[in-house]
Amino acid sequence: AQSVAQPEDQVNVAEGNPLTVKCTYSVSGNPYLFWYVQYPNRGLQFLLKYITGDNLVKGSYGFEAEFNKSQTSFHLKKPSALVSDSALYFCAVRDITGTASKLTFGTGTRLQVTL
């Protein structure tokens, strides 16, 4: 079975500072990894994904993620955090067993950016 772990329930960072939201994964084959963001009372919005190629993936709103195969990690990063980045972030891995490619989600990390 494939799984994703987000070891931090909450990450606190001051506006203007760099942020990192951690994610590790476990898969039997090639990983297909995704980050989603959820603002209060809203649905999940796609941020970025890693399929193959460059280990540094750039996404929406200035976010990027670094794929590290040896450490089985896919950490989300942003060079300079904004208060408006405060939200719930989910890492997910694509499960391609069976007839449909389903996403398996981590438990989420709440990012709190303060002035």
Add this chain to the structure above:
Amino acid sequence: NAGVTQTPKFRILKIGQSMTLQCTQDMNHNYMYWYRQDPGMGLKLIYYSVGAGITDKGEVPNGYNVSRSTTEDFPLRLELAAPSQTSVYFCASSYATGGAGNTIYFGEGSWLTVV
């Protein structure tokens, strides 16, 4: 560009009542999914469909039913509502072709409370 549309946004049900959560997408996606989100638990897959007339169970299907009579619509039926079904429900969809790299797009969610 509507994307994935869910109704209703909010609903309060009494124990034992039944209801249907509606989901429609206008992106001509073959794959559709229903997830539920519980605090601290991430998202769990309830049911999914790979095309009209084809549905299958996810991780947590008990107490729910689905149907897929058209490509666009994927309603979720709750029979005999129980307090354990109090949750936020998300419908999602993606293309079939292109493999595991396809992005899954989510609706805005339906907040359901069973009392």
